[in-house]
Amino acid sequence: MPLAYVNGTITPIERATVNVEDRCLQFADGLYEVIRAYGGRLFRLGPHLDRMRQGMAALDLPEPRTPAGLEALLEELRERSGEPDGQLYVQLTRGTAPRSHVPPPDMEPTLIVTYRAAAPVPEERYREGARAITHADVRWQWCHLKTTALVANVALRTLAHRAGAYECLLHRDGLVTEATSSNVFAVIDGVLRTSPRSERILSGVTRAAVLEVAERLGLPRREEAFSLEEVSRAEELFVTGTMTEVMPVVVLDGRPVGDGRPGPITRRLQEAYRDLVRSETAG
Ligand code: PDD
Numbered sequence: 001m002p003l004a005y006v007n008g009t010i011t012p013i014e015r016a017t018v019n020v021e022d023r024c025l026q027f028a029d030g031l032y033e034v035i036r037a038y039g040g041r042l043f044r045l046g047p048h049l050d051r052m053r054q055g056m057a058a059l060d061l062p063e064p065r066t067p068a069g070l071e072a073l074l075e076e077l078r079e080r081s082g083e084p085d086g087q088l089y090v091q092l093t094r095g096t097a098p099r100s101h102v103p104p105p106d107m108e109p110t111l112i113v114t115y116r117a118a119a120p121v122p123e124e125r126y127r128e129g130a131r132a133i134t135h136a137d138v139r140w141q142w143c144h145l146k147t148t149a150l151v152a153n154v155a156l157r158t159l160a161h162r163a164g165a166y167e168c169l170l171h172r173d174g175l176v177t178e179a180t181s182s183n184v185f186a187v188i189d190g191v192l193r194t195s196p197r198s199e200r201i202l203s204g205v206t207r208a209a210v211l212e213v214a215e216r217l218g219l220p221r222r223e224e225a226f227s228l229e230e231v232s233r234a235e236e237l238f239v240t241g242t243m244t245e246v247m248p249v250v251v252l253d254g255r256p257v258g259d260g261r262p263g264p265i266t267r268r269l270q271e272a273y274r275d276l277v278r279s280e281t282a283g
Contacts, residue, residue, distance in 0.1 A: 002116035003081045005073065010080065013114055019096040022110055023103065028149035030093035030110075031055040034242050035074070036118060040084040041281035043242075045071060047205045052092065055145045064092055064111035077115045087243065089114045091148060121244065126270065129250030129262045130166035132239070134228065135159065137170035137177050137200075144199045153180040166247065167239050172200060175225040182241035183207040186234040187265050192221040193230075206240040206273075213272040219265060236263030238270075246270040 004016035023029035033048045049070060056063065066073045074088060095107040137143075139152045157180040160168040167179040177195055178184055183204040185194045192214055197203045214221050231237065237249040237257045246269055248262035262270075 001081055001083075002114065003077055004115075005077055005111070005113040007110055007112075010077065013116065016112075016114075018110065018112065021096045021098060022093055023095060023097065023107075024091065024093035024110070024148055026099050027101070028147060028151075029059075029103070030091055030148045031059065031061065031146055032089065032091045032148050033146060035088040035090070036242050037078055037084065037086040037088060037115075038277055038281040040078070042074065042078060042088065043277055043281055044205050044209065045074065047208065048090075051146060051203065051205070052090065055147070056092065058142075058145055059147075061092060061094055062107075062109050064109050066111065070111075074113060077113055081115045083115070083117045085118050085120075086115050087118045093148075118243070121247065125166070126245070126247065127262070129248035130239075131164060131251040132167045132169050132179070132237075132249045133160050133163050133165045133253055134169045134171060134176075134231075137172040139170070142199055143177070143201055144197070144203060146202055156180050165251075167244075167249070169231070169239075169249075169252070171228055174227050174229075176228065176231055177201050177225070178204075179239050182239035182244045182247070185210065185238050185240065185269075186226055186231055187236035187263060188226055188230050188234050190220060190235070192219050192265060193224055193226050194221075195225045196223040204240055204242075206242055206245065209276060210240050210246060210269055210273060213269060213276055217268060217272060219268075234258070236266045238262075238266045246273045 002013040004013045006016050033052050035048045036043050091112040093110040095109050097104050135156050156168040169179050170177045178201040195201050235258045239247050248266045250257050250260050
C-alpha cells in the first residue's frame with residue numbers, strides 16, 4: 001500500500017497533509033531525494049543520504065528529528081508498505097512559519113516521505129532507445145543541490161514530452177550540462193564522456209555507479225563536458241537516473257544518434273548496471 005510519513009505520522013498516502021505555510025510550498029525552501037527499492041532493498045541509500053546531508057549543510061537546513069534515525073525510518077516505511085519494488089521520495093523542508101523571506105530562528109524542519117510501487121519504464125524503451133531534445137539550461141546556478149525548486153525542469157521536461165521525447169538535454173555556454181531529471185553520457189571518438197562534478201550538474205548516484213562499472217569494464221572514459229557540436233556527432237548517447245537507470249538516446253532533435261540504435265557501449269553499461277543493482281540488492 002502507498003504510504004506517507006509526515007513529521008512523525010504514517011498514513012495511507014491520500015490521507016497525508018501538510019501545513020499551508022510550509023516554506024516548501026511558498027519558497028521551494030527544501031531538499032529531496034528519490035531512492036529506488038529493488039526486491040525489498042533500497043539501492044545505494046548511503047550515497048543518497050550523503051548527498052542530502054551535503055545539501056542540508058549548504059542550505060543550513062537542520063537534521064530532522066527521527067527517534068531511530070532517518071535510515072531506520074525509510075526502511076520502516078518500505079517494510080510497512082509491503083511493496084518490494086518501489087520508489088521512495090524524501091523531502092526535507094525548512095518548516096512552517098508565516099511567510100517571510102528570512103526564516104525565523106530555530107525552525108523545526110518538516111520531513112515528508114512517501115513510498116509507492118515503482119512505475120518502471122517499459123522494457124521496450126530500454127531495448128529500442130528513446131528520443132530527446134535540447135534546450136538552453138535556464139535553471140539557476142546551484143544545480144548540484146537537489147532542491148525542490150524544479151519549475152524549470154518541469155517546464156522543459158513537459159516540452160520534451162509534447163515533442164514525443166523522453167528527455168530534454170540542457171546546455172550552458174555551448175556545453176551539455178545534464179538533462180531535466182537525469183545525467184547525460186556520450187561516446188565521442190570512442191571515449192565515454194560525461195560532465196564533471198560541478199555546480200552545473202546534480203552529481204547523480206546512478207552517474208557514479210555507471211562510472212564505477214565503466215572503470216571495471218576498462219572502458220576509455222573522461223569526466224569532461226562535451227559541446228553541442230560534439231554531441232551532434234556522438235556515436236552513442238544515454239541518460240542515467242534513479243528511475244531512468246541507463247536509457248539509450250537514439251534520436252536527438254529529430255536526427256539519429258550514430259546508426260539510430262542503442263550502441264554497443266551503452267548496451268554493455270545497461271547490462272553491467274543491472275548486474276550491479278542485482279548484486280547489491282540480492283538476498
Ligand atoms: N532526479 N540530474 C537531475 C537534474 C536530476 O533531477 C536527477 C534525478 C539526476 C540523476 O540523479 P540520480 O542518479 O541520483 O537519480 C540528475 C530524480 C530521480 C527526480 O527528480 O525524480
